[in-house]
Amino acid sequence: MWRIIFINGAIAGLVAIGAICLSMSLGKGEAGATSQAFGYLIMLVALTLIFIGVKRHRDVNLGGVIRFWPALTTGLAISAVAGVFYVIGWEAFLAVTDHAFIQDYANGVLERKKDAGASDAELARVAADMEAMVKNYGNPLFRLPMTFMEIFPVGLLISIVSAAVLRNPNVMPAKAQ
Secondary structure, eight states, X not given: OHHHHHHHHHHXXXXXXXXXXXXXXXXXXXXXXXXXXXXXXXXXXXXXXXXXXXXXXXXXXXXXXXXXXXXXXXXXHHHHHHHHHHHHHHHHHHHHTTTHHHHHHHHHHHHHHHHTTOOHHHHHHXXXXXXXXXXXXXXXXXXXXXXXXXXXXXXXXXXXXXXXHHTSTTSSOOOOO
């Protein structure tokens, strides 16, 4: 079971962060390539390994039958491993890019507000908010849990769906040998 959890979680986390970092590196300045929706779509696709891992655990280790709570626990464990690999990958990306992401993000938010015609007072407020965010993001005790919480809720959702679906042994039954 632990092997299934570790392998599926590691692959899911590495695929998610790898695709996101690649899209950010290749899509400099293009809003569509680095949008939040695109990032969560990548996570959703990568985290389908939760379903695969829970199904494999059900079929290989449990003889084709699993109850909801054990399936959910397996899915959450895969999600947690994926989250840890995602955080490690993000930290590596930040180190390679000299932590430029957060300043680029803050500058982009300010630029979009200016382009939208925000007043000077609103621009000053947004600039202060972005300055505080840049400062907070420099603190690993703020950044690491925040990064983990980007991916884990997606994994939680997929874990719940996987557990609900795979508790029925007639759904995608194991092939007879």
